[in-house]
Amino acid sequence: MxxxxxxxxxxxxxxxxxxxxxxxxxxxxxxxxxxxxxxxxxxxxxxxxxxxxxxxxxxxxxxxxxxxxxxxxxxxxxxxxxxxxxxxxxxxxxxxxxxxxPFVGQEAFLLARDKASTFELATVLGVPCPATVVPGGPEDLDGVSGQLRFPVLVKPRRSLGSRGIRYVATPEELPRAYLDVHRRFPRPIVQECLPRSGPGLGVSALFNSESELRAVFVHRRIREFPLSGGPSTCRVSVEEPELAETAVRLLKALRWIGVAMVEFKVDLRDGVTKFLEINPRFWGSLPLAIAAGVDFPLLLYRLATEGDVEPVRSYEVGLLGISEYGDLLHLIRGREKGKILRSLLSLDRRTVRLDTLAWDDPLPFFGYPLTRLIGRLARR
CATH class of the missing domain: 3.40.50.20 (Rossmann fold)
Known part of the structure; x- marks a missing residue:
């Protein structure tokens, strides 16, 4: 090999x-x-x-x-x-x-990175989305407020995690917030803000060179950090066949090759699970998928070297994946410290998988804070 x-x-x-x-x-x-x-x-x-x-x-x-x-x-x-x-x-x-x-071509990749394009694709395919407006620029903001329920989010067109996203509570705040984001990330989108407490779900998938599905995995977010919206720090493997089919339909429309993760969120106002974005590469909660039996990196390697792999049709449901340092920050900054701590102490250890700490490979867990510090200093 x-x-x-x-x-x-x-x-x-x-x-x-x-x-x-x-x-x-x-x-x-x-x-x-x-x-x-x-x-x-x-x-x-x-x-x-x-x-x-x-x-x-x-x-x-x-x-x-x-x-x-x-x-x-x-x-x-x-x-x-x-x-x-x-x-x-x-x-x-x-x-x-x-x-x-073993990845998709540049054109499909750029389309998947662009939120405006993916929301347009989702709408054409009949996939529910949060109400979204794509102004051509600051001069096109007139009338946007009347099309959306506030509060709204101003988001960069390209996925950047939580970077660049502005929360806008009222129509009066929109022009300034939009301009602030536009200066750094041109032509952002304006989108209604779904209730924060609605659970987020991710559908991870792998396709061969003919855009045929070879593996799929679904997880539900439990906690995240930053609290305002960021990577998941605790998530659980679940079965959601209809949601998986929706994500696969989106990716097949792009003639996808390789890996991707499609994000959704349940809108508690109407109970509908709505499309948020496509992550056109490996994702942060990858360790949980591997632990549950969908070894995406190894499958991708075999696709690249052997041409194809047998489809992975099942995985272990109910496994809890925890990002140790991130979940600790959530616990420290969160408002429900006692509730979260009690839930952590009552966990069945047989169902818990840690992202970083592994007994056969302990150094990354203990060295993580130091490498983060060195990396930040080196990037200055």
């Missing part, structure tokens, strides 16, 4: 990829812009590399990557972040032909 180059090693999902492939006997080299990628602390990491920033120096990164892949004799390249994957797809023709890149 040929080696794999994994980018964005400071991400927790990189650790999940490294462990998945490393435990299968595949050599994994981890790359990042910082000196000590978090995932490189794993015993399953076979090497590390430092590269120019794909976000600020995309051309330098592309040149570096082409040379590194050629010299390293890699079989597969797995970019993990949106910005990195976008640059890699753009320079795909410059990379060694011997290195497999």
């Amino acid at each position: 040929g080696p794999v180059f994994v980018t964005d090693g400071w991400r927790r999902k990189a650790l999940a990829v490294v462990r998945s492939l490393g435990r299968a006997g595949i050599r994994v080299v981890v790359g990042d812009t910082g000196p000590i990628p978090f995932a490189a602390l794993s015993r399953y990491c076979g090497g590390r590399a430092r590269y120019p920033s794909p976000s600020t120096s995309p051309d330098k990164f592309a040149v570096w990557l082409a040379g590194h892949l050629e010299q390293g004799g890699y079989r597969v390249c797995m970019p993990l972040d949106d910005d990195t994957l976008e640059v890699v797809l753009h320079c795909r023709h410059r990379l060694p032909a011997s290195v497999a890149l």
Whole structure:
């Protein structure tokens, strides 16, 4: 089995990829812009590399990557972040032909990153969405307030986690909030704000080169951090066949290849589960899917090297995945500390899976705070 180059090693999902492939006997080299990628602390990491920033120096990164892949004799390249994957797809023709890149083409990827385009696609397919308006710019805000129920969110068109999102309570606040976001992220969308307490759900999927479904997994969010909206810190594996079918329908319309995760949220006002966005790459809650029996990184590797895999049709339901440091922050900052603490203490340990701490690979858990600090200092 040929080696794999994994980018964005400071991400927790990189650790999940490294462990998945490393435990299968595949050599994994981890790359990042910082000196000590978090995932490189794993015993399953076979090497590390430092590269120019794909976000600020995309051309330098592309040149570096082409040379590194050629010299390293890699079989597969797995970019993990949106910005990195976008640059890699753009320079795909410059990379060694011997290195497999098991991801969708650039056009479909860019469409999936664009919230305005994906909401338009969802509407055409009859998938419920929050009411959304896409102004052409600040000059087109007249009349927007009359089309939406407040409060609303002003969101960058591209998914950036919670970055750039502005909460707007009244119509009077909208022009200034929109302009603030527009200056950093041109032509954002304006969307009604769903009740925060409605549960979020994620449908993760894998497609082969013919856009045929090969694996699907559904999780429900329980807690997240930041509290205002961010990555899940606690989530549970669930069965939602109809929701999974909806997500697959969206991705098939894009002729999807590789992995993606589609996010939904239940609107407590009408009980309807509504589409939020497509994450066109690996996602943060990946460790739970692997623990439940859907080993997306290994399946993707096998798709890249063997051409196809047998479909994974089932997984363990009721497993709880916890991001240890993130859930601790939620507990510290949250208003229901006692309730959350009691629920944690009463958990059946047989159903709990931790994102980072593993007895056969403990160093990443203990080294995580230090690598985060070093990474932030290096990026200044």
